[in-house]
Amino acid sequence: MVRGLRTLTAGRGRVPIVGQRLAHLATAAAGAAGARLAWTALRRRPPGGADRWERANHRGDRLTLLEGPALAAGACAALVVAPGLSGRLRAAGLLAVTGAAAFGVVDDLLESGTSKGLGGHLGALTRGEVTTGGVKVAGIGATGAVAAALALGPRPRTRDVLPAAALVAGAANLANLFDLRPGRALKLALAPAPVALAAGPAGGLVAAVTGPALALLPEDLGERAMLGDGGANAAGALLGLAMVAAAGPKTRLATLAGVVALTLASEKVSFTKVIEATPVLRELDLAGRRPR
Numbered sequence: 001m002v003r004g005l006r007t008l009t010a011g012r013g014r015v016p017i018v019g020q021r022l023a024h025l026a027t028a029a030a031g032a033a034g035a036r037l038a039w040t041a042l043r044r045r046p047p048g049g050a051d052r053w054e055r056a057n058h059r060g061d062r063l064t065l066l067e068g069p070a071l072a073a074g075a076c077a078a079l080v081v082a083p084g085l086s087g088r089l090r091a092a093g094l095l096a097v098t099g100a101a102a103f104g105v106v107d108d109l110l111e112s113g114t115s116k117g118l119g120g121h122l123g124a125l126t127r128g129e130v131t132t133g134g135v136k137v138a139g140i141g142a143t144g145a146v147a148a149a150l151a152l153g154p155r156p157r158t159r160d161v162l163p164a165a166a167l168v169a170g171a172a173n174l175a176n177l178f179d180l181r182p183g184r185a186l187k188l189a190l191a192p193a194p195v196a197l198a199a200g201p202a203g204g205l206v207a208a209v210t211g212p213a214l215a216l217l218p219e220d221l222g223e224r225a226m227l228g229d230g231g232a233n234a235a236g237a238l239l240g241l242a243m244v245a246a247a248g249p250k251t252r253l254a255t256l257a258g259v260v261a262l263t264l265a266s267e268k269v270s271f272t273k274v275i276e277a278t279p280v281l282r283e284l285d286l287a288g289r290r291p292r
Contacts, residue, residue, distance in 0.1 A: 023083040024196045024207040030081045031211025035074025039216065042066040052109065057226060058181060064224070065108050067216050068231025072101035074212030075238060082204045089201050092150035092241060093208060099143025100172045100237035103136040104229035136229065137173075144168035144237060151244045160249055163256050168240040170259040175236025176229055177266050182289050183221040184275075189213045189235040195242070202246030209238050221288040 046053055046066060053065045079085070079093040110132050145165035149156050152164060179185035189209050196207035213235065219225040227235070243255055275281045 020084055020200070020203070021197050024198075024203045027078045027082040027204050027207040028196055028211035028214075031074045031078030031208050032215035033074075033211075034077030035070050035212035035215040038073035038077075039067065039070035039219070042070055048109075055108075055226070055228070057223060059223070061223060063226050065105075065226060065228035065230065067219055067225035068108070068228040068234070069101065069105065071212045071216055071227065071231040072097055072234040074215065075208045075234060078208035078211055079205075082208060085201055085204050088150045088153070089205070089245060092147040092245075093205055093238060095143055095150070096147040096168055096237040096241045097208075097234045099147070100140050100233035101230045103139035103143075104172075104176070104231070104233035106139075107132045107136040108228045108230055136233075137169075140172050140233060140237065141165070141169045144172065144240070147237075147241055148244050151241055163249075163253055164244045167244060167252055167256045167259065168237050170256060170263060171240025171243070172233040172237035174259050174262055175239070176232040177263070178271060179227050179229075179232040180272055181285060182223050182226075183217060183287075184285055185227050185232045185235070186213045186217050186220050187284065187287075189239065190217075192239060192242070195246070200246065202242045205238055205242035205245060209235050209242075217288070221290075223290055 043064070043066060046064070050064065054062045055065055057063050075097045076094055079090055079097070082090065085093070145161065145168075148164035148168050149161050152160055156164075175185055175188060178188050190213050192206050193210045196203050196210050216225070220227065240259075244252060247255065275285050
């Protein structure tokens with residue numbers, strides 16, 4: 001080993017930073033392979049039949065929602081084999097992904113009620129109206145809270161767990177708000193990809209999202225499939241958990257404030273209109289997509 005190579009603590013031993021980066025790349029590769037395998041298997045035998053998973057996109061074309069479960073499966077595969085993750089963080093990641101994906105798929109397939117958006121679902125709950133969206137909000141909130149508590153360590157303080165849990169759930173919801181055009185939510189999920197090349201456990205969590213997102217991006221951009229709530233919620237929840245693992249309390253609170261601000265803004269402002277009115281964002285959004 002080259003003298004002076006920095007090391008970091010991972011598990012019981014000290015692992016070179018270069019080795020940790022290679023481990024994160026291996027995690028991303030495992031996630032990509034897992035997502036493609038899951039995509040192929042789900043397309044071959046869609047649970048409940050192909051029609052159950054089809055929805056109309058912004059053009060009115062019929063696409064499958066099976067991309068979402070495939071992304072979640074790939075992320076779980078990556079987390080299972082990811083080197084250097086502690087048992088607690090591995091369990092936290094798996095819980096965040098499976099919880100968000102499961103409750104998201106429930107809303108995708110069994111959507112009930114006329115309420116839309118986070119505010120609409122919460123308002124329905126206060127009126128005693130149970131919608132699948134409300135169940136999703138509560139479910140992702142609960143699994144996000146347990147995942148955040150696991151990620152923070154053996155005896156986390158309540159004042160740390162609450163904002164961390166809100167960050168995981170809020171990131172899951174925010175990612176879903178961008179899943180309105182081909183590739184948009186996946187591009188958002190890929191934005192933190194450079195973190196996967198950094199040392200530390202957060203890099204492993206980000207890599208577990210990056211691999212599946214890259215593997216499924218062609219299907220999304222080609223308008224053959226869409227993430228749906230199941231996939232977008234899963235990707236956002238894992239990225240939120242990565243922030244919990246990487247940042248201190250003040251940074252987590254600042255990030256949560258940004259997530260809340262964007263979520264509240266989405267109730268009044270169309271993200272699509274803002275993106276289309278901003279040249280740089282518009283070009284990034286259109287990159288790789290079919291001509292309008």
